[in-house]
Amino acid sequence: MAERPVALTPPPGGYAEWLAELKTRIHTAQQRATLAVNRELVLLYWQIGRDILQRQEREGWGAKVIERLAHDLRVAFPEMKGFSPRNMKYMRAFAQAWPEAEFVQQAAALLPWGHNLVLLDRLPGPKTRRWYAAQALEHNWSRNVLVMHIENRLLERSGAAVTNFEARLPAPQSDLARESLKDPYRFDFLGLSEEAHERDIETALVRHVTEFLLELGAGFAFVGRQVLLNVGGDEFFIDLLFYHLKLRCYVVIELKAGAFKPEHLGQLGFYLTAVDRQVKDERDNPTIGLLLCKSKNKVVAEYALGDRGQPMGIAEYRLLESLPAELQTSLPSIEQIESELGDL
Incomplete structure (x- = not known):
C-alpha cells in the first residue's frame, strides 16, 4: 500500500540543523555497521585459514581437504558466496602471510577482503604489505587505487x-x-x-x-x-x-x-x-x-x-615509463581482478 503524502507545515526553528545532525549520525552508524561486518568476515576467513594450516601440519592432511571443506561449507551455508575452493586457498595463504593475530585484528581486518587479496597477490613479503596496508587505511584507498600505487611502486x-x-x-x-x-x-x-x-x-x-x-x-x-x-x-x-x-x-x-x-x-x-x-x-x-x-x-x-x-x-x-611487454602480459588487468573477486 502506497504511503499517503503528508501535508507539511513550515518546520520550527532549528529543525534543519537538527535534521542535518541526525543524517550525519545515521550515515556514521551505517559506516560503522559495514566496517564491523567486514572486520568479522575477514577475521573469520583468517581463522578458517589458520585452522586449515594447523590441521594440515598436525594431521598431515593434503590439499584435497580444501575442496572437500569448500563443498561441505557451501552445502551448509548456501547463502554465503565466500566458500569457493579458490577463496578457501586464499584464506590459507592469508593466515600463512599473517601468522600473528594482533596485526590481523588491528590492521588487516579493517581492510576489505578484496584489498587483502591484492596485497597477497601483488606484494612479495610482510614489510611491503604492511606499508601498503597502512597507507590504504590512512588514505581510504579503493582497491583500484591500491593496485595503481603498487604498480607504480609508490613505496x-x-x-x-x-x-x-x-x-x-x-x-x-x-x-x-x-x-x-x-x-x-x-x-x-x-x-x-x-x-x-x-x-x-x-x-x-x-x-x-x-x-x-x-x-x-x-x-x-x-x-x-x-x-x-x-x-x-x-x-x-x-x-x-x-x-x-x-x-x-x-x-x-x-x-x-x-x-x-x-x-x-x-x-x-x-x-x-x-x-x-x-x-x-x-x-x-x-x-x-x-x-x-x-x-x-x-x-x-x-x-x-x-x-x-x-x-x-x-x-x-x-612522462612515459611503460612496463616491459613480457611483464605487462603476465599481470592481470583491474577488470580481470574485479571479475575474479566478484566470483568469490
Missing part, C-alpha cells in the same frame, strides 16, 4: 626526492614534508612524449588534475596554474600552486623540461618569498617549493640546496 618512490627539509623545517613537519614528496613522479597518464615542452606538460597536468593529485599523494589541494604575482609593479607567474592540508602550507611547483641547474632554485626561492608575503595566512606554515625536472645530478642537487634558507625539494618526472 620505492616515497620520500626519495632530494630536499633540505630536515635543516629548514621543524622535525614533525620535515618528516611529513619529506614523505610527501616522491622521486621520480610518473606522468604516464598525460600521454606526452619525452620531447614535450614545459607548457605542454603544465597544460596536460591541469587537464588531468585528478590523476595528478593521485600521483602527488594525500593532502594536496589544487589552487591554480600560472598564478599571478605582482612584485614592485612587475608580473610573475607560478607554474602550479597547491596547498597541503596536513602540512598547512602552500606548495609551489615549478616545471623544467630539461636537466636541473642550480640557478633554477633562485627563481623558485623568489616565488616562495612572494607567496609567503602576499598569499599565505599568518596561521600557515612557510611555503615549500618543489622543482620538477627531466633529470638531475643528485650530488649537484644536494650542493645547490645546501645553503638555501627556504624549504625546497628537487625531483625528476617521467
Whole structure:
C-alpha cells in the first residue's frame, strides 16, 4: 500500500540543523555497521585459514581437504558466496602471510577482503604489505587505487626526492614534508612524449588534475596554474600552486623540461618569498617549493640546496615509463581482478 503524502507545515526553528545532525549520525552508524561486518568476515576467513594450516601440519592432511571443506561449507551455508575452493586457498595463504593475530585484528581486518587479496597477490613479503596496508587505511584507498600505487611502486618512490627539509623545517613537519614528496613522479597518464615542452606538460597536468593529485599523494589541494604575482609593479607567474592540508602550507611547483641547474632554485626561492608575503595566512606554515625536472645530478642537487634558507625539494618526472611487454602480459588487468573477486 502506497504511503499517503503528508501535508507539511513550515518546520520550527532549528529543525534543519537538527535534521542535518541526525543524517550525519545515521550515515556514521551505517559506516560503522559495514566496517564491523567486514572486520568479522575477514577475521573469520583468517581463522578458517589458520585452522586449515594447523590441521594440515598436525594431521598431515593434503590439499584435497580444501575442496572437500569448500563443498561441505557451501552445502551448509548456501547463502554465503565466500566458500569457493579458490577463496578457501586464499584464506590459507592469508593466515600463512599473517601468522600473528594482533596485526590481523588491528590492521588487516579493517581492510576489505578484496584489498587483502591484492596485497597477497601483488606484494612479495610482510614489510611491503604492511606499508601498503597502512597507507590504504590512512588514505581510504579503493582497491583500484591500491593496485595503481603498487604498480607504480609508490613505496620505492616515497620520500626519495632530494630536499633540505630536515635543516629548514621543524622535525614533525620535515618528516611529513619529506614523505610527501616522491622521486621520480610518473606522468604516464598525460600521454606526452619525452620531447614535450614545459607548457605542454603544465597544460596536460591541469587537464588531468585528478590523476595528478593521485600521483602527488594525500593532502594536496589544487589552487591554480600560472598564478599571478605582482612584485614592485612587475608580473610573475607560478607554474602550479597547491596547498597541503596536513602540512598547512602552500606548495609551489615549478616545471623544467630539461636537466636541473642550480640557478633554477633562485627563481623558485623568489616565488616562495612572494607567496609567503602576499598569499599565505599568518596561521600557515612557510611555503615549500618543489622543482620538477627531466633529470638531475643528485650530488649537484644536494650542493645547490645546501645553503638555501627556504624549504625546497628537487625531483625528476617521467612522462612515459611503460612496463616491459613480457611483464605487462603476465599481470592481470583491474577488470580481470574485479571479475575474479566478484566470483568469490
